[in-house]
Amino acid sequence: MNNYELLIERIAKSAKLEKVEVERKVEAKKAKLSGLISKEGAAQIIAAELGINFEDQELKVSELMAGMRKVNIVGKVVNIFPVREFEKNDRKGKVANFILADETGSTRVVLWDINHIALIEDETIKVGDTIEIKNGSTRDSEIHLSGFSEIKKSSVKMDNVKEAPVASEVNLDEVRQGQNIKVRGTVVQVFQPRFYHVCPTCNKKVVAGEDEKYKCAEHGVVEKKDRAILNFVLDDGIETMRVVMFSDQIGQVVPEEDLKDEAKATAFRDDFLGTEIYLNGRVNRNQLFNNLEIVASGIERVDVEKLIEKLDKKD
Numbered sequence: 551m552n553n554y555e556l557l558i559e560r561i562a563k564s565a566k567l568e569k570v571e572v573e574r575k576v577e578a579k580k581a582k583l584s585g586l587i588s589k590e591g592a593a594q595i596i597a598a599e600l601g602i603n604f605e606d607q608e609l610k611v612s613e614l615m616a617g618m619r620k621v622n623i624v625g626k627v628v629n630i631f632p633v634r635e636f637e638k639n640d641r642k643g644k645v646a647n648f649i650l651a652d653e654t655g656s657t658r659v660v661l662w663d664i665n666h667i668a669l670i671e672d673e674t675i676k677v678g679d680t681i682e683i684k685n686g687s688t689r690d691s692e693i694h695l696s697g698f699s700e701i702k703k704s705s706v707k708m709d710n711v712k713e714a715p716v717a718s719e720v721n722l723d724e725v726r727q728g729q730n731i732k733v734r735g736t737v738v739q740v741f742q743p744r745f746y747h748v749c750p751t752c753n754k755k756v757v758a759g760e761d762e763k764y765k766c767a768e769h770g771v772v773e774k775k776d777r778a779i780l781n782f783v784l785d786d787g788i789e790t791m792r793v794v795m796f797s798d799q800i801g802q803v804v805p806e807e808d809l810k811d812e813a814k815a816t817a818f819r820d821d822f823l824g825t826e827i828y829l830n831g832r833v834n835r836n837q838l839f840n841n842l843e844i845v846a847s848g849i850e851r852v853d854v855e856k857l858i859e860k861l862d863k864k865d
């Protein structure tokens with residue numbers, strides 16, 4: 551179930567309505583707002599109008615949405631980042647970040663309170679621990695804890711957690727920087743692949759010196775390896791956006807070797823153009839053009855048969 555479906559189910563249960571009825575209300579709200587709002591956003595408005603709030607309920611990671619307060623959640627700490635110090639308006643502070651996962655996905659948790667941060671610093675909370683959070687709030691898809699929030703170890707056992715970030719299914723006109731998204735669209739433009747060179751041992755970028763030899767800072771003169779970057783434009787019917795695919799993702803649509811062969815590369819571009827895909831990725835700001843683009847983390851060609859089956863079931 552995706553984020554939206556979970557939300558509909560929760561609203562239906564709380565308001566004692568049929569799911570189809572809730573969905574009808576959401577569609578009506580969306581239409582009334584001339585489609586300026588996402589389905590999830592419209593569902594949140596419906597929830598508020600029905601007097602439902604999600605405060606003080608235990609939520610799953612996939613149910614988190616921007617702007618929630620009093621978030622309670624239980625999850626497993628799967629990664630902890632070094633505590634950072636910062637200075638803002640002559641005030642010194644610290645901030646800690648870790649990744650929390652449950653069976654629906656993972657999200658970042660940000661700690662601002664020194665008492666909470668101390669739990670990370672003295673390793674009371676470590677990677678692999680299950681923890682309980684009370685009274686957190688969300689910013690985008692992250693959970694932020696203030697001095698009013700609680701965090702403690704939990705005795706709940708969680709074995710099967712999903713470490714991949716929860717990607718919200720979105721339209722391209724509503725994406726924000728830093729978001730992990732899933733979007734369905736059509737490839738409307740494919741650019742010539744570009745290549746750069748890396749060290750075959752550490753995969754770091756290498757450039758040729760005046761002697762035309764490629765040098766890695768760590769491994770000296772090396773036999774360079776070519777890596778491809780593929781850019782294309784995706785159109786989801788509402789908006790278009792540029793997508794960047796790096797070497798480790800390209801294999802999902804074409805053997806990377808093929809891109810070095812001009813005839814094969816052209817054949818691939820002809821074939822890929824017009825293809826309908828599901829794209830997973832992270833929204834990033836391109837520093838050079840100062841616009842948003844998607845860095846691909848997964849691509850799947852839409853299986854039309856499967857899609858028809860899914861739509862039939864919905865009716």
Ligand SMILES: [Zn+2]
Nearest residue numbers: 749752766769
């Ligand atoms: Zn190297």
